[in-house]
Amino acid sequence: MAYQKTEKVKKKIENKKESIIKVAKEVLANESYSAISIKSIAKKAGIATGTFYLYFSNKEKLVETIVDEMYAKLLDSIKKERAKHEQVIDKLQASMEATIRLFAKEQHLAKILLVQIPSFNHAFNRKLDEIEKELIKLTLADLKELTDQGMLPKQDIQISAMAFVGSFRQVMISWLREGEPKNIEEAYQTLIQYNLRGLGKS
Amino acid sequence: MAYQKTEKVKKKIENKKESIIKVAKEVLANESYSAISIKSIAKKAGIATGTFYLYFSNKEKLVETIVDEMYAKLLDSIKKERAKHEQVIDKLQASMEATIRLFAKEQHLAKILLVQIPSFNHAFNRKLDEIEKELIKLTLADLKELTDQGMLPKQDIQISAMAFVGSFRQVMISWLREGEPKNIEEAYQTLIQYNLRGLGKS
Amino acid sequence: MAYQKTEKVKKKIENKKESIIKVAKEVLANESYSAISIKSIAKKAGIATGTFYLYFSNKEKLVETIVDEMYAKLLDSIKKERAKHEQVIDKLQASMEATIRLFAKEQHLAKILLVQIPSFNHAFNRKLDEIEKELIKLTLADLKELTDQGMLPKQDIQISAMAFVGSFRQVMISWLREGEPKNIEEAYQTLIQYNLRGLGKS
Amino acid sequence: MAYQKTEKVKKKIENKKESIIKVAKEVLANESYSAISIKSIAKKAGIATGTFYLYFSNKEKLVETIVDEMYAKLLDSIKKERAKHEQVIDKLQASMEATIRLFAKEQHLAKILLVQIPSFNHAFNRKLDEIEKELIKLTLADLKELTDQGMLPKQDIQISAMAFVGSFRQVMISWLREGEPKNIEEAYQTLIQYNLRGLGKS
DNA sequence: TATGAATGAGCCTTCATTCAT
DNA sequence: GATGAATGAAGGCTCATTCAT
Numbered sequence: 001m002a003y004q005k006t007e008k009v010k011k012k013i014e015n016k017k018e019s020i021i022k023v024a025k026e027v028l029a030n031e032s033y034s035a036i037s038i039k040s041i042a043k044k045a046g047i048a049t050g051t052f053y054l055y056f057s058n059k060e061k062l063v064e065t066i067v068d069e070m071y072a073k074l075l076d077s078i079k080k081e082r083a084k085h086e087q088v089i090d091k092l093q094a095s096m097e098a099t100i101r102l103f104a105k106e107q108h109l110a111k112i113l114l115v116q117i118p119s120f121n122h123a124f125n126r127k128l129d130e131i132e133k134e135l136i137k138l139t140l141a142d143l144k145e146l147t148d149q150g151m152l153p154k155q156d157i158q159i160s161a162m163a164f165v166g167s168f169r170q171v172m173i174s175w176l177r178e179g180e181p182k183n184i185e186e187a188y189q190t191l192i193q194y195n196l197r198g199l200g201k202s
Numbered sequence: 203m204a205y206q207k208t209e210k211v212k213k214k215i216e217n218k219k220e221s222i223i224k225v226a227k228e229v230l231a232n233e234s235y236s237a238i239s240i241k242s243i244a245k246k247a248g249i250a251t252g253t254f255y256l257y258f259s260n261k262e263k264l265v266e267t268i269v270d271e272m273y274a275k276l277l278d279s280i281k282k283e284r285a286k287h288e289q290v291i292d293k294l295q296a297s298m299e300a301t302i303r304l305f306a307k308e309q310h311l312a313k314i315l316l317v318q319i320p321s322f323n324h325a326f327n328r329k330l331d332e333i334e335k336e337l338i339k340l341t342l343a344d345l346k347e348l349t350d351q352g353m354l355p356k357q358d359i360q361i362s363a364m365a366f367v368g369s370f371r372q373v374m375i376s377w378l379r380e381g382e383p384k385n386i387e388e389a390y391q392t393l394i395q396y397n398l399r400g401l402g403k404s
Numbered sequence: 405m406a407y408q409k410t411e412k413v414k415k416k417i418e419n420k421k422e423s424i425i426k427v428a429k430e431v432l433a434n435e436s437y438s439a440i441s442i443k444s445i446a447k448k449a450g451i452a453t454g455t456f457y458l459y460f461s462n463k464e465k466l467v468e469t470i471v472d473e474m475y476a477k478l479l480d481s482i483k484k485e486r487a488k489h490e491q492v493i494d495k496l497q498a499s500m501e502a503t504i505r506l507f508a509k510e511q512h513l514a515k516i517l518l519v520q521i522p523s524f525n526h527a528f529n530r531k532l533d534e535i536e537k538e539l540i541k542l543t544l545a546d547l548k549e550l551t552d553q554g555m556l557p558k559q560d561i562q563i564s565a566m567a568f569v570g571s572f573r574q575v576m577i578s579w580l581r582e583g584e585p586k587n588i589e590e591a592y593q594t595l596i597q598y599n600l601r602g603l604g605k606s
Numbered sequence: 607m608a609y610q611k612t613e614k615v616k617k618k619i620e621n622k623k624e625s626i627i628k629v630a631k632e633v634l635a636n637e638s639y640s641a642i643s644i645k646s647i648a649k650k651a652g653i654a655t656g657t658f659y660l661y662f663s664n665k666e667k668l669v670e671t672i673v674d675e676m677y678a679k680l681l682d683s684i685k686k687e688r689a690k691h692e693q694v695i696d697k698l699q700a701s702m703e704a705t706i707r708l709f710a711k712e713q714h715l716a717k718i719l720l721v722q723i724p725s726f727n728h729a730f731n732r733k734l735d736e737i738e739k740e741l742i743k744l745t746l747a748d749l750k751e752l753t754d755q756g757m758l759p760k761q762d763i764q765i766s767a768m769a770f771v772g773s774f775r776q777v778m779i780s781w782l783r784e785g786e787p788k789n790i791e792e793a794y795q796t797l798i799q800y801n802l803r804g805l806g807k808s
Numbered sequence: 809t810a811t812g813a814a815t816g817a818g819c820c821t822t823c824a825t826t827c828a829t
Numbered sequence: 830g831a832t833g834a835a836t837g838a839a840g841g842c843t844c845a846t847t848c849a850t
Contacts, residue, residue, distance in 0.1 A: 016813090038841060048815045050843075059841065118320040129379065136376075159383060159392040162376055163369035167400075170368020171361060174338075177331065181361060190361040198369075198400030240824060241833095250832045252826080261824065442845060443812095452811045454847080463845065533783065540780075563787060563796040566780055567773035571804075574772020575765060578742075581735065585765060594765040602773075602804030622834090644820065654836045656822075665820070 017055045020045045021069075024062055029111045033063075033124075063124055067117065070109050071131050077102045078138070089151065089201065092142040093192055096168055099135070103172055104184050114173050132169075136161050143199070153200040164195050219257045222247045223271070226264055231310045235322045262326070269319065269329045272311050276333070279304045280340070291353065291403065294344040295394055298370055301337070302390050305374055316375050334371075338363045345401070355402040366397050421459045424449045425473070428466055433512045437524045471521060471531045474513050478535070481506045482542070493555065493605065496546040497596055500572055503539070504592050507576060518577050536573075540565050547603070557604040568599050623661045626651045627675075630668055635717045639669075639730075669730055673723065676715050677737050683708045684744070695757065695807065698748040699798055702774055705741070706794050709778055720779050738775075742767050749805070759806040770801050 023045040027036055038059055042049045056062040081098035082091045103110035117128045140161040146152045171187055174180055181187040225247040229238055240261055244251045258264045283300035284293045305312035319330045345359040345366075373389055376382050383389040427449040431440055442463055446453045460466045485502035486495045507514035521532045544565040550556045575591055578584050585591040629651040633642055644665055648655045662668045687704035688697045709716035723734045746767040752758045777793055780786050787793040 034840095037839080039839090049841090050816065051814055053842070054813065133380075155395070156383070156389070156392045159373060159389050160396055162372045163393060163396045166368040166370070166372020167365030168368070170338075170364045170371065174364055178335075181358070187358065187361050190358045191365060193357070194362055194365045194400040197402055198396040200399055239822090244833095251824090252832055252834095253830080255825070256830070441843090446812095453845090454811055454813095455809080457846070458809070537784075540776075559799070560787070560793065560796045563777060563793050564800055566776045567797060567800050570772040570774070570776020571769035572772070573776060574768045578768055582739075585762075591762070591765050594762045595769060597761070598766055598769045598804040601806055602800040604803055643818080645818090655820090656837060657835055659821070660834065 020055055021066060025066060025108050028116050029108045067127050070113055074102060088142050088145045095138060100184060100188050111176050115176055136165050139164050151202060160199055167191060167195060222257055223268060227268060227310055230318055231313045265326050266329060272315055273333050276304060290344050290347045297340060302386060306386050313378055317378055338367050341366050362401055369393060369397060424459055425470060429470060429512055432520050433515045468531060474517055475535050478506060492546050492549045499542060504588060508588050515580055519580055540569050543568050564603055571595060571599060626661055627672060631672060631714050634722050635714045673733050676719055680708060694748050694751045701744060706790060710790050717782050721782055742771050745770050757808060766805055773801060
């Protein structure tokens with residue numbers, strides 16, 4: 001009689017939202033932000049334009065949702081990987097390893113985060129900046145601890161942290177855009193070595 | 203006499219084109235891409251919208267022209283600085299120093315190249331990628347030579363070159379966007395040290 | 405038994421229909437037409453949007469129903485008040501008095517009829533026009549009788565009837581919208597006097 | 607050479623704005639507000655949708671322009687007619703006569719002001735209310751003066767002014783909507799007589 | 809009956825580009 | 830060359846109505 005919002009229905013709704021997000025991710029990974037019209041996303045998701053607005057209050061909210069989700073995934077990934085280690089230096093490596101692993105596994109995510117979002121409008125860029133800044137902050141904390149432990153020579157660790165993250169970012173982007181290096185996991189070894197040396201790690 | 207006139211006219215045209223570019227640069231450095239309408243640029247340049255199209259076939263061409271010009275300026279700057287040195291390692295440093303000096307002196311240029319253009323649409327990003335790739339290529343060449351001279355330990359210099367450039371890029375962007383580090387020239391010293399150590403320079 | 409059930413069901417339906425109408429009246433009296441969405445009315449009535457269409461074939465029908473109901477109430481009120489009097493002139497006064505009394509007592513109704521509906525689309529206004537025309541017709545009939553009784557000087561009673569109703573309408577609206585006159589019942593006395601004089605009632 | 611904004615061009619522009627207004631008036635006089643889409647107006651005016659926005663910043667501005675223009679016209683008409691008379695009572699009559707004459711001559715205007723605008727959105731209704739209130743205020747001023755001159759018996763002239771204006775309004779609307787009375791100028795005589803009697807003018 | 813997710817036509821508005829003057 | 834009015838496709842979003850459950 002009455003319309004019971006059963007588990008099944010709920011799941012279906014969640015699925016639809018997920019399917020919109022999924023389609024949007026695909027579009028985002030390949031087209032520019034301006035190319036993402038609600039109409040086109042709706043079409044690819046097999047729904048009417050109006051239906052989109054049942055799940056997202058507006059276009060911006062959709063991208064925000066996606067970025068937030070990716071950010072959460074990334075931080076979660078890093079946290080888990082770091083937990084496996086005791087030493088700060090290992091934790092630092094773990095952070096980068098987790099990042100690279102995640103991006104390597106989910107290129108969609110990587111492409112959106114590193115390649116596409118930067119070409120979005122200011123609002124999203126600010127969002128992305130936060131993510132980047134967060135990564136640098138995490139790195140900085142590690143560097144600070146290493147410095148306190150006397151494992152790093154005196155240096156401007158603020159700059160070092162940026163350099164550290166920046167070097168990884170550059171390689172990841174090249175890998176995503178040019179497919180070079182071919183094997184990102186191998187490159188990771190070189191990168192770690194480069195940066196540890198750069199830090200003057202003794 | 204007829205020839206004279208042509209020269210004069212040519213100069214006049216060149217002047218107007220320059221003035222459009224100048225205005226566009228100012229706008230580009232301060233507004234978001236979506237805010238850059240041909241109408242507004244034309245207005246600021248003191249011409250009619252239609253007139254714009256006498257000098258640029260379309261909006262994209264304008265940005266392309268600007269980026270190309272900046273690119274040329276950057277490469278020129280690097281070339282000149284490198285010429286002052288004999289040793290490859292010094293040339294490598296000179297490249298980075300030239301880049302940072304130029305960006306520090308012309309923040310307009312830096313902001314457009316590092317902050318604004320990346321948030322444009324695909325077409326412009328491709329252009330920007332080329333510049334980034336060129337810088338990496340230049341670096342790579344230096345690393346190769348240093349390797350041949352036995353001054354660097356065995357490593358994947360392709361990756362190292364990216365890491366090298368990426369670390370600089372990251373710091374520059376932070377400087378442009380956050381104003382951190384406050385003194386980019388000082389940061390440069392740290393960066394050079396970081397990267398030379400990272401390369402394992404003996 | 406089966407019959408009983410039907411009665412009960414019918415009543416239930418009628419109840420729900422009534423509750424929708426009640427909510428709609430409240431909304432109508434306070435919001436602008438564009439603010440009256442079926443979704444919002446349904447929500448306030450505690451039903452689903454789809455359910456609304458079980459009771460009204462469309463949005464227009466709802467307003468029509470409300471207007472009709474109000475119209476009936478108004479006419480009924482007038483009829484009852486008129487029945488109390490013998491003289492035509494008293495009946496005429498009674499009509500206006502009944503109208504004003506009803507509107508004063510049920511401002512909801514007055515606001516919808518005089519303020520809101522006029523700002524709806526054509527369809528509803530036509531409905532409202534009918535009501536206005538009916539009031540004029542009633543007035544006209546009285547004036548005709550008064551003329552036949554020789555109580556009014558020769559005049560175009562068609563026009564007089566309109567003037568009569570129009571003067572009341574104007575004051576009512578001001579009262580509803582501006583709260584001026586403060587006391588509508590007092591104003592009524594002035595209005596009656598004005599119009600009786602206007603008619604040249606001897 | 608340069609594009610001279612000659613008088614001719616200016617006039618042409620003004621003409622286009624006028625032609626948009628003219629079309630809009632026609633549409634307004636016959637369709638409901640919601641039926642006025644920019645697209646349809648543009649089409650009827652023989653221009654592209656975008657062109658509309660060269661002359662009006664948005665849809666609302668268009669209607670505002672029209673209403674303001676009509677209001678100005680009406681007040682101007684009244685002022686001119688009043689100026690011809692010395693006695694207040696004549697000025698009062700002149701006001702009404704001017705209004706009726708204008709509406710009779712420009713039925714478009716009358717229909718929009720009396721029939722259509724009331725069914726527009728709140729913003730315009732407020733505008734219209736102002737016009738109505740202004741007319742009442744003008745009437746009130748006359749009544750006050752007449753009272754001071756001892757030409758009117760004691761009465762609530764606030765109410766009388768409303769009744770006065772309301773009676774005219776009602777007749778005008780019937781004339782516009784039903785075509786009844788057939789001859790509005792004749793009806794005017796009846797109306798004036800009715801209202802002067804109503805005021806108790808001695 | 810009751811539900812509320814789904815629909816999609818249609819709205820207003822913007823802006824790169826064209827073209828008559 | 831220069832002008833700027835004109836174009837019209839395309840975008841984001843709303844809401845009365847439908848329909849599978």
